Amino acid sequence: MRKRRPNSTNFFVGPDAIRKLLDPDCNPPLPLVELPERLNPFTAYRVRLFAKLMYLLPLLNLKSLPALNMMLNASRKLKGVHTIVENSSGNTAFSLAIVARLFGIRSVRALVPQDIAQGKLEMLRLSGAEISFAKNIGGIALARRIGKRRGFINLDQYANRANLAAHAKWTAKQVWEQTDGKLSVFCAGLGTTGTALGAIQFFKKQSSEVRVVGVYCLPDNAIPGVRSMEALEEISFPWKSKVPHRVGVSTKESFRKSLALCRAGLMAGPSSGFALAGLLKFIEQHADLDQLRNRDGQILACFVCPDSPFPYLDKYSTILDPPDFDMK
Secondary structure: OOOOOOOOOOOOOOOOHHHHHHOHHHOOOOOEEEOOHHHOOOHHHOEEEEEEEHHHOOOOEOOHHHHHHHHHHHHHHOOOOOEEEEEOOOHHHHHHHHHHHHHOOOEEEEEEEOOOOHHHHHHHHHHOOEEEEEOOOOHHHHHHHHHOOOOEEOOOOOOOHHHHHHHHHHHHHHHHHHOOOOOOEEEEEOOOOHHHHHHHHHHHHOOOOOEEEEEEEOOOOOOOOOOEHHHHOOOOOOHHHHOOEEEEEOHHHHHHHHHHHHHHOOOOOHHHHHHHHHHHHHHHHOOOHHHHOOOOOOEEEEEEEOEOOHHHHHHHHHHOOHHHHHOO
């Protein structure tokens, strides 16, 4: 897709209107919003926390970016392909089911975990994806095997470098430009690891001192879209060597932070709360905060908000305790 100037009027017309709508290069950057002091325990240390609202993308989730970029990269390989198969916690398969139609493919088979949120299932049905259940560890290999069949293709978000490239050229680039090159810390959950690795890829070219923090799910916990250290072993990308800054976060921490963000006016889901909780832990555990300061003497820290709370509304009351809902 040829790079275009952002469409400042948000007016999309013609036969390619929807494709332009989904193209980040045709749109203004997504909001980067500073958190209020009540959500920032480090204000006194000149730390500023910013939420990157990726859930405001047209398809309402961060995964729509790698879905689009993978389709663009595969466009010359789609002759004779009638079905895309992808292992997914929901958002990538949902996005592919929508985006694939713009490339002439109407069939997407989603291999999803058995504990997928009911809201995610309904979204997949809404998109027209064919749903199959797979084990949490093993779905990736199954999707790869099916993708080798005649007429099928597995874009494989867990090994496709177009995943990383999407976050390098869109997610990280936007944050860097919005902070005028003064960003100190970039934090994202580790699922495919594409967001963190793409950010590292971009920031390295800027010769910056940005620390990229990857957040993983603690053992015996579960958050949609992210993985535990055990589950991350299935990922083909070199996350171990490339993402040295890693912190673990629990399910309850994630939902509590998501609830706090929503009540502050940011409709950010559990994976967003997950990233915020990880960022706060990283800052708290950092021995010398002065190492993180930018040229203005501040610490500008950004966390990624992948999607909204709406697909997971039934989870909040079952995961959180009644006192959690009493917070102001």
